[in-house]
Amino acid sequence: MSNGDSTVPLLAARDLTKAHGRTEALRGASVELRAGEILAVTGTSGSGKSTLLHCLAGIVRPDAGSVTYDGQRLDQLPQKRLSELRRTDFGVVFQFGQLVPELTVLDNVALPLMLAGAARKEAQAAAGEWLERFGVRGQEALRPGELSGGQAQRTALARALVTGPRVVFADEPTGALDSLATEQVMTSLVHTAREAGTAVLLITHDAQVAAYADREVRLSDGAVLPVGVTA
Numbered sequence: 424m425s426n427g428d429s430t431v432p433l434l435a436a437r438d439l440t441k442a443h444g445r446t447e448a449l450r451g452a453s454v455e456l457r458a459g460e461i462l463a464v465t466g467t468s469g470s471g472k473s474t475l476l477h478c479l480a481g482i483v484r485p486d487a488g489s490v491t492y493d494g495q496r497l498d499q500l501p502q503k504r505l506s507e508l509r510r511t512d513f514g515v516v517f518q519f520g521q522l523v524p525e526l527t528v529l530d531n532v533a534l535p536l537m538l539a540g541a542a543r544k545e546a547q548a549a550a551g552e553w554l555e556r557f558g559v560r561g562q563e564a565l566r567p568g569e570l571s572g573g574q575a576q577r578t579a580l581a582r583a584l585v586t587g588p589r590v591v592f593a594d595e596p597t598g599a600l601d602s603l604a605t606e607q608v609m610t611s612l613v614h615t616a617r618e619a620g621t622a623v624l625l626i627t628h629d630a631q632v633a634a635y636a637d638r639e640v641r642l643s644d645g646a647v648l649p650v651g652v653t654a
């Protein structure tokens with residue numbers, strides 16, 4: 424099923440609740456992401472941002488509420504279909520890129536394509552193009568440990584986008600970077616996502632980063648605050 428109507432959300436969470444033990448991380452959170460939209464989710468530490476991202480990306484199942492992606496209930500999909508859909512439609516980037524330390528930069532980016540069945544040469548060629556788009560040139564043969572923080576995050580973004588996902592989930596992708604590297608990473612991400620028509624759900628506590636988004640929603644105590652309320 425495809426979702427060409429930009430007024431219908433591509434991804435929607437309704438009334439999500441999720442507890443970690445006795446901590447209620449989400450208490451009725453609702454949020455919508457439209458195709459191609461860049462949405463920032465902000466909020467203080469512990470407000471439930473990462474838990475919301477994990478529920479939306481199908482990494483964890485909510486205790487109650489629904490997650491609808493492209494017309495289907497993500498929270499009710501059997502695990503195998505969910506894993507497959509995550510591989511084809513979603514890309515994820517975390518605060519510390521989480522690249523595979525033993526692989527070269529090129530192979531880190533080629534890996535998702537090879538896991539999807541592409542031949543190594545083909546995957547590496549595509550990976551090289553994505554690294555170039557993200558301005559990581561001449562570093563292909565290095566290991567992640569030899570990169571700067573900004574280069575590592577741009578490599579992680581290339582890896583998240585190489586399969587052509589419809590949604591990229593980025594959890595504090597610049598959280599470990601200084602302000603110049605943050606600007607470079609965000610500029611690359613926004614430019615590339617716009618070009619590819621990829622929607623981005625961006626978690627951040629940094630106003631400099633949120634300013635790159637089309638829209639911002641703010642979480643407080645596990646729920647999204649109404650527009651205009653800043654608690």
Ligand SMILES: Nc1ncnc2c1ncn2[C@@H]1O[C@H](COP(=O)(O)OP(=O)(O)OP(=O)(O)O)[C@@H](O)[C@H]1O
Pocket residue numbers: 443444446447448466467468469470471472473474475628
């Ligand atoms: N795996 C877990 N086990 C126990 N408690 C957890 C777990 N994950 C999150 N929590 C708790 O749930 C609440 C929400 O956490 P979450 O990480 O979603 O918030 P956050 O807004 O992303 O915070 P931060 O900005 O500090 O990363 C917090 O009180 C946190 O301590």
